[in-house]
Amino acid sequence: SNVAGHILERKPMAPNAYALLQNLGGVLYRAHHEMLNAQSAGDVAVLSTSGQAGEGQYYTVPRIVLSYLVRHKICVLPHAYKAEHLADDAPEWVGGLANFLTERRVNEIGTALRALLSEEDLPEDHGLGMDEETGVAAVFHNMLVEEVHIHRVDGDEDSSVGGGGVVKSGASYVVIATKGDKFTAYGADGQKRGDYMVTADAGGANDFTIPTAM
Numbered sequence: 001s002n003v004a005g006h007i008l009e010r011k012p013m014a015p016n017a018y019a020l021l022q023n024l025g026g027v028l029y030r031a032h033h034e035m036l037n038a039q040s041a042g043d044v045a046v047l048s049t050s051g052q053a054g055e056g057q058y059y060t061v062p063r064i065v066l067s068y069l070v071r072h073k074i075c076v077l078p079h080a081y082k083a084e085h086l087a088d089d090a091p092e093w094v095g096g097l098a099n100f101l102t103e104r105r106v107n108e109i110g111t112a113l114r115a116l117l118s119e120e121d122l123p124e125d126h127g128l129g130m131d132e133e134t135g136v137a138a139v140f141h142n143m144l145v146e147e148v149h150i151h152r153v154d155g156d157e158d159s160s161v162g163g164g165g166v167v168k169s170g171a172s173y174v175v176i177a178t179k180g181d182k183f184t185a186y187g188a189d190g191q192k193r194g195d196y197m198v199t200a201d202a203g204g205a206n207d208f209t210i211p212t213a214m
Contacts, residue, residue, distance in 0.1 A: 003066075003069065004065045007021075007065055007113065007117075008061070008062075010119060013116070013119040013121070014116045014121040016122040017116045017121055018061070018116060020108070020111075020126065021064050021112045022058075023129040024064060024105065024112075024129050025058040025060060025061060025063075026057065026131075027130075027131050028064070028097065028105065029058045029059045030131070031100075031133055032096075032097060032100050035100070059097065063094060064097075064109060065109075065113070066094045067094050067097040067098040068098070068101070068106065068110065070094055070098035102133065102204070103200075104133075104136060104137040104176070104204060106205075107137035108129055108174065111126075111174045112128075114172075127176055128174065128176060133202065134203075135176040135177065135178065135202070135203075136176070136177050136178060136179060136198050136200045136205065136206065137174050137176060137204070137205040137206070138176070138198050138205075138206050139205055139207045140167055140172065140175070140208050140210060141171075142167040142168065142173070142185075142210045143170075143209055143210055144187065144193065146169060147166055148186060148193055148210055149185070149187075149188075150165035150167060150183055150184075151165060151186065152177075152181065152183055154182075158184055177198045178198065180197065181197070181198045182196070183196045183197075193210055194208075196208045
């Protein structure tokens with residue numbers, strides 16, 4: 001199946017999610033090539049990217065999608081008719097990016113893909129894809145039969161996280177945080193459903209299950 005093609009077809013139904021993948025293409029390109037520069041000490045041959053004509057300083061959405069699948073041990077075969085597209089999907093480049101992805105970036109890409117495939121777009125203020133590598137993905141999995149609201153706790157104060165922080169029953173929600181950040185989940189009735197603290201280091205991820213009973 002042409003996975004990347006199916007993603008591209010859903011762009012009109014979930015433009016914010018698609019824009020997140022495009023943004024991550026630039027963010028990951030810069031971060032990846034900064035690392036390669038440091039490793040290669042200026043070896044241009046290592047840094048050259050044979051992306052699509054006029055690609056510029058970013059990775060394409062198909063490469064992001066393929067790298068995500070490879071990261072999850074899914075075998076992919078490039079589906080391209082033009083030489084430059086085939087080069088863009090070359091195993092060494094897709095595999096290299098897959099290995100470079102942090103758990104934080106994997107969760108951001110996964111969030112965009114789920115939105116595109118479900119045709120339920122992300123809110124404009126989703127807060128994902130920021131151009132820094134210090135964040136941690138706090139991933140909340142709602143096992144309740146009701147939706148919950150995630151609040152970021154700062155001392156004695158709490159506030160809604162980006163995108164409203166609403167997690168539907170059976171769904172997951174990703175918030176970019178830093179180690180030590182604290183969150184509280186509230187039910188639709190305003191009752192507390194759980195307290196959570198981020199313990200992962202920069203680039204990592206914490207999975208939090210919102211239980212069915214306190």
